[in-house]
Amino acid sequence: MFNVFPMMIIPVAAYAVAAFMGVDMSAGVFAVPMVNGSLELSVGDILIILGMLMLFVELIKSAGSGTATIVNHGLSMLIFVIAMALFLLMGQFGTAAFFLITLMTLMDTVAGFVVTIVAARRDLAVGGEA
Template structure:
C-alpha cells in the first residue's frame, strides 16, 4: 500500500519543514526567499563562474526526479493507481491552500512544486482514462 502514496509529497514535506522551522515558525515572505536562495554549496564551472546551489534549487531538483517516477507510476492500471490518483489530488489541494493562504509559501519555488503536483494529477487521470478507453475498445471487438 506504500506504493499508493504520491512521491511528490516528499518535496512538499521538505519545503514545509524548511519554511515552517527554518524561518522561525513560518516567518514572512522575505525570510522564506532568503532561506531558499541562500547558497548551500558552490560548484566551479569551466567558464570560471561559480554555480551557487540553494535549498530551493535542491527541492526543485528532487521534485523533477520524483515527477518522472510519478509519471511512470501513472501508467500502471492496477487498482492501487486509483488510490494514488486520489491521494495526489488531496496533495494538490493541500499545496494550493498553502500557496494561497500561508505566508512563506507564496514563492516561485513552491509555485513550481505545486505545478508539478498538478501535472501529476492531470497525467494520472488522463493516462487512466486513455487506458480505460483502450480496454473498452479491445473488449468490444
Template sequence: MRKAIVYAPLLFIPVMLYLGVILFSGNADIRLAQVMFRSPMITSTAWIFTLGDLVLFIGLICLFVEIIKSASTRSDAIVNHALSMLLLVFCVVAFLLFPGFSTSVFFLIMIMCLLDVLAGPIISIVAARRDIGVGERIIG
C-alpha cells in the first residue's frame, strides 16, 4: 500500500473526483456550479463555495504534496514522474476530445498536472545536484 502511494501521482484523486461528477450527473457545468455552502462576509456579500471549488481545492492540496514528494532522489520518483506524465496526457486528450471535460475546472486540473510534470523532475534534479555538491565538499 505504501508503494502505491509513493508511485501513484496524487493528482489522480481530483481527476477521478471530476470523472465521478461527469459520470453521475447529466451536465458537468451545472453540477460543478452547485453551491455547497454560502458564508456571509463582513462586506455584506456572500462567499459561495461550489463543488468545482472543492475539486480544485483538493487538487491544490494534492499538487502541494506531489511537489514535496518530488524532492526525493529515490528511484521511486522516476516511476512517479512517468505516471504523472501519463496522467497529463490523459487530461489533455480528455479536455480536447470529450465534451464533459471541456470546463474551466478540468482545465485548471490539467494545468496542475502540467505543473507537476514540469516541477517534479526539476526539483529532483536540483535535490540530486545538491546531494552531489555536498558529497564533493566532504571529499575535497
C-alpha cells in the first residue's frame, strides 16, 4: 500500500487546506536565529520543505519496477494535472510557493517514469545476457 500511495499529495493537500482556510502563505511562522540575523520561515516555505521531503521519498520509491510502482506513477501524474489546474484556475493557488510544489509534482512524474524505464531496461539487459 505504501508503494502505491503518491506522497506528493500531502503538500498539495496541505496547501489546499491552508488556502481554503484563508491562511496567508507569506505570513511568518517562526524565525531561526543565525549569526547574520534571523531566517524567517513562512507557511509557504514550510510547505515547500515538506514537498521536497516527499519528493525525495517518491524518488526512492520509483526505483522499483513492479505493478505498484506503475500505479504510483499514474497517480503522480494525476496529482500533477490537478496541481497544475489549481495553479492556473484558482486565485489563491497562484503563488510562488504553490508553483514550486507544482514543479515538484512534475519532477516526481517525469523522474518516476524515467527511473522506472532505466531500471526495467537494465533488468532486461541483465536477463538478456544469460
